[in-house]
Amino acid sequence: MRNWLKNVGPGVLVSAAFIGPGTVTVCTLAGVDFGFSLLWALLLSIIACIVLQEMAARLGIITGRGLSEVIREEVKNPIFKWLSIILIFAAIVLGNAAYEAGNITGAVLGMSAVVPSPVLEIGAISLDLWSLVIGLIAFILLAIGNYKILEKVFIALVAIMSISFVVTAVMTRPEVIPLLKGLFIPKSGSAGLLTVMALIGTTVVPYNLFLHASLVGEKWKGQQALKIARKELFWAILLGGVVSMSIVITAAASGITSVTTAADFAAGLEPLFGSYATFFIALGLFAAGISSSITAPLAAAYVVRGCLGWKKGLNSIKFKMVWAGVLLLGVFFSSLGLKPVEIIQFAQVANGILLPVVAIFLFWIVNRASVMGEHKNSVLQNVLGTLIIAVTIFLGAKSIYTVLEGI
Structure with missing residues (x-):
């Protein structure tokens, strides 16, 4: 057990990052609006996530550098290089700053479902104290700058999320045959296309x-760590996928017909399953919100470090300034009591559309022998990667067409 825990880390952080309030919200709406019929989209997303994250992990282990850093160094044309950096910077850093308000608000919704949220009145401004408390927790964990402590925190949060959502899904006693059909028989009307893109965007972030x-x-140095990293990644993402599916199953099997927020989802289950179901959903939502409220600023800081060529990481002042800025923006907008659910859902669709762009950059890098050596993509990895990029481009184009058609 000690050796197993020693090798758990980056994959768990990836799972903790994609199971945020956006995932809870999108999966809830998918289950309420479409029942089990979009579970296949989550299965596709899990496979795509494993394939693409394996490429990212392999890149990190072999080169010892982050993706944005390698892109900055490998793109030789100055114009294309800066266009690439600006695109990545805007999409990841500014996007994460916007998502952070939703992440913190999601954690607040979880807390508020059990304990009412106190409000602090300062003149004409009302501040939600739970937002400030959650922001402070995230700030302290990031400020410590100790990767091993972050790992342990995320292992605990993922365990809480997993138990909470899976137990609640079991309590709904879903029908097995419709569930299996939804998992293995793809179908989606035009009305569900944006939800499909949102499900992909919330899983393959x-x-x-x-x-x-x-x-x-x-965490690891040297190519001998590849086997460990792949195994840890596979099980962590598979577990995250089971949690996402559990949310869809709960929403589909519970009989709820209308949900505005994931907190409404928790409250809506109380008449059916008693206070325990509400407690489990609230606890899972809190863990999802606080875990994502830590990973989003952390990811933004790593992207900035790579784009600007900074050498130091977690304990660098400049690195800390980036994640602190993203975190403070999230706390500020969350504490104002804004309702970010529609914004969160839109962000997941935008994630799905942005995914092929980032995946193409990654795909190009991991096929360069000058970067990866003998560990560049195999034929099978290239086939899978090409299929994933093609499917995401197709779905992204169709979703844009659907939006424009409705205008």
Whole structure:
């Protein structure tokens, strides 16, 4: 057990990052609106996540550098280099700053479902104290700058999320045959296309590709760690996928017909399953929110470090300034009591559209023998990677067409 825990880390952080309030919200809405019929999209997302995150992990272990750092060094054309850096910087850093408010608010919703949220009145401004408390917890954990402590915290949070959501899904007693059909028989009307993109965007998160490549370099050195990293990644993402599916199953099997927020989802289960179901959902939502509120600023800081060529990481003042800025923006907007659920859902769709762009960069890098040597992509990895990129481009184009058609 001690050896097993020693090798757990980066993959768990990836799972903790993608199971945030966005995942809870999108999976809840998918289950309420479409039942079990979109479980296949989550299965596809899990496979795509394993394939792409393995590439990112392999890049980090072999080169000892993060994805944004390698892109900056490998793109030789000055114009294309700066365009690439600006695209990555804007998409990841500014996007993470926007997501952070939703992450913290998600944790607040979880807390508020059990303990009412106290509000501090300062003149005309009302501040949610739970937002400040959660922001402070995230700040302290990041300020410590100790990767091993972060690992232990995330292992605990992922365990809490897993138990909470899986137990709640079991309590709903879903019908097995419709569940299996939804898992293995793809189908989606045009109305569900944006939800499919959101499910993919909330599982295969573009910033996780940058975060994972950097984290494996912090934890392991040398190509002998590849086997361990792959095994840890596979089980961590599989567990995260089971949690996401559990949320869809709970929402689909519970009989709830209308959900505005994931907190409503928790409250809506109380008449059906008693206070325990509400407690489990609230606890899972809190763990999801606080874990993502730590990983989003951390990922943004790693991206900035790579884009600007900084050498130092967790304990660098400049590195800390980036994650602190993202975190403070999230705390500020969350404490104002804004309702970010629709923004979160839109962000997941945007993630799905952005994914092929980041995946193409990663795909190009891991096929360069000058970077990866003998560990560049195999034929099978290239086939899988090409299929994943093609599917995400197709779905992204169709979702854009669907939006434009509705205008």
